[in-house]
Amino acid sequence: MWIFLGLISSLFLGIYDISKKISLNNNAVMPVLFLASLTSALIFVPIIILSHLGYLSTTSDLYVSAVSGHTHILIFIKSVLVGSSWIFAFFALKHLPITIITPIRATGPIWTLTGAIIIYGEHYNKWQWVGLIMVLVFFYVFTLAGNKEGINFKKNKWILFIVIATILGSTSSLYDKFLIQHYDRIVVQSWFSIYMIPVLLPFVLLMWYPNRRYMVFQWRWSIPFIGLLLTIADFVYFYALSDGDALITILSILRRSSVIISFTLGAIIFKDVNIKQKGIALVGILTGVIIILLSS
Numbered sequence: 001m002w003i004f005l006g007l008i009s010s011l012f013l014g015i016y017d018i019s020k021k022i023s024l025n026n027n028a029v030m031p032v033l034f035l036a037s038l039t040s041a042l043i044f045v046p047i048i049i050l051s052h053l054g055y056l057s058t059t060s061d062l063y064v065s066a067v068s069g070h071t072h073i074l075i076f077i078k079s080v081l082v083g084s085s086w087i088f089a090f091f092a093l094k095h096l097p098i099t100i101i102t103p104i105r106a107t108g109p110i111w112t113l114t115g116a117i118i119i120y121g122e123h124y125n126k127w128q129w130v131g132l133i134m135v136l137v138f139f140y141v142f143t144l145a146g147n148k149e150g151i152n153f154k155k156n157k158w159i160l161f162i163v164i165a166t167i168l169g170s171t172s173s174l175y176d177k178f179l180i181q182h183y184d185r186i187v188v189q190s191w192f193s194i195y196m197i198p199v200l201l202p203f204v205l206l207m208w209y210p211n212r213r214y215m216v217f218q219w220r221w222s223i224p225f226i227g228l229l230l231t232i233a234d235f236v237y238f239y240a241l242s243d244g245d246a247l248i249t250i251l252s253i254l255r256r257s258s259v260i261i262s263f264t265l266g267a268i269i270f271k272d273v274n275i276k277q278k279g280i281a282l283v284g285i286l287t288g289v290i291i292i293l294l295s296s
Contacts, residue, residue: 005240013229015229015261021093023223026218029087037193040193041193072191082192089166097270099275100149103285149273237251253289256289
């Protein structure tokens with residue numbers, strides 16, 4: 001059952017990436033990000049209210065228990081980390097082909113592993129070194145494909161943005177491990193989604209609103225689907241994790257495989273070029289990532 005749930009989560013994440021790209025093409029970034037996050041928050045507001053009023057049973061998978069102010073601060077920190085990652089990622093996604101974005105995002109476990117080694121004093125084992133070298137080799141192959149499109153990986157600021165977004169996302173993953181070990185998953189997911197609003201609102205008011213004549217925003221129905229799809233993907237993933245038989249390594253691989261969905265659909269929908277070389281690089285990067293995850 002948990003494997004099936006992992007596949008479902010991966011499917012929703014892949015479509016989530018496509019919805020982001022459709023929403024951001026020729027559109028202002030911050031209102032898109034804010035409204036997508038607002039959709040997620042609005043999903044959890046009634047769940048929190050019903051929980052506190054006693055209309056949801058404490059045994060329900062949707063029940064949000066009351067937590068201390070200290071816990072709220074910890075969850076707010078997660079929202080700051082994720083919000084920062086999303087801002088960089090959304091700007092990069094607007095200006096780069098999705099087939100450039102997805103292989104870079106696929107390297108996320110490398111940064112997570114590096115962070116775990118720094119924090120917990122671990123060392124790479126033999127197979128982790130094999131996986132890491134494979135990722136680096138195929139990432140170089142990938143940069144060659146990018147160069148054919150006039151994208152200089154050393155000088156393009158949007159490449160830097162997606163790298164920063166990936167590192168921040170990996171940092172958030174390490175922080176998630178701590179949160180989920182100590183607090184209920186639905187508590188973390190619900191309050192994190194709500195706290196994204198005060199985190200993002202200042203950027204909307206200061207970065208976009210004064211310049212709205214030049215950064216034109218167009219409403220698209222794909223925007224609320226960003227928040228909806230991510231909420232479903234995360235809920236299903238955390239539900240799979242709650243299964244006592246679930247293997248976190250396999251679930252991580254299944255979740256990471258969402259880049260194959262977004263890469264393939266993105267290539268078809270947006271008609272990106274150099275797909276063969278990018279595809280080979282993506283498969284090589286994912287293979288290296290899988291080796292690292294399986295040997296961790």
